[in-house]
Amino acid sequence: MIDKLNVHDDEMLYRSISEEIFATCLNGVSSAVYKSKNGGVSVDREGCRSVSEIFASFLLIRPKTKAMAQIKTLDCRNLDTIVIPLPLNENIYHAEIHNSSDKIEMSDSKAKKLSRKSKLIETPL
Numbered sequence: 001m002i003d004k005l006n007v008h009d010d011e012m013l014y015r016s017i018s019e020e021i022f023a024t025c026l027n028g029v030s031s032a033v034y035k036s037k038n039g040g041v042s043v044d045r046e047g048c049r050s051v052s053e054i055f056a057s058f059l060l061i062r063p064k065t066k067a068m069a070q071i072k073t074l075d076c077r078n079l080d081t082i083v084i085p086l087p088l089n090e091n092i093y094h095a096e097i098h099n100s101s102d103k104i105e106m107s108d109s110k111a112k113k114l115s116r117k118s119k120l121i122e123t124p125l
Helices: 051-059 073-077 108-117
Strands: 012-018 041-045 065-072 083-087 094-098 119-122
Touching: 041 119, 051 065, 051 073, 065 073, 065 108, 073 083, 073 108, 094 108
Parallel strands: none
Antiparallel strands: 012 041, 012 065, 041 094, 065 119, 083 094
16 A cells, blocks of 8 residues: 555656657656656656556656656655655656755756666566
8 A cells, every 4th residue: 555645765666758758768767757847846656566567657647758767766866856745636656856955957967867876667568
């Protein structure tokens, strides 16, 4: 069962990577993956699901998903970002990574640091 109030340090987080952004990921996860025009960086928590299940759920919501970035919650926190559980009716695994407690949009420097801690997962289906 997923904890709807807390994201634990050992939880893995996944960010969908579209076809357009994937082109920038030839040498690993690009910092562009952790930038969002809408504020917080939307991610899915693992929640006892396999990587294939997570990828399939991204494809249902975002058909142009080409890959995923995987990062541990503790790595996000060690970079002074905030991980917030934000479950949705259609996705109980939804969460966001914020730049800090008083700034939602990710700074360029933190996006770069997050990308260096991330693992690129290509089409695991």
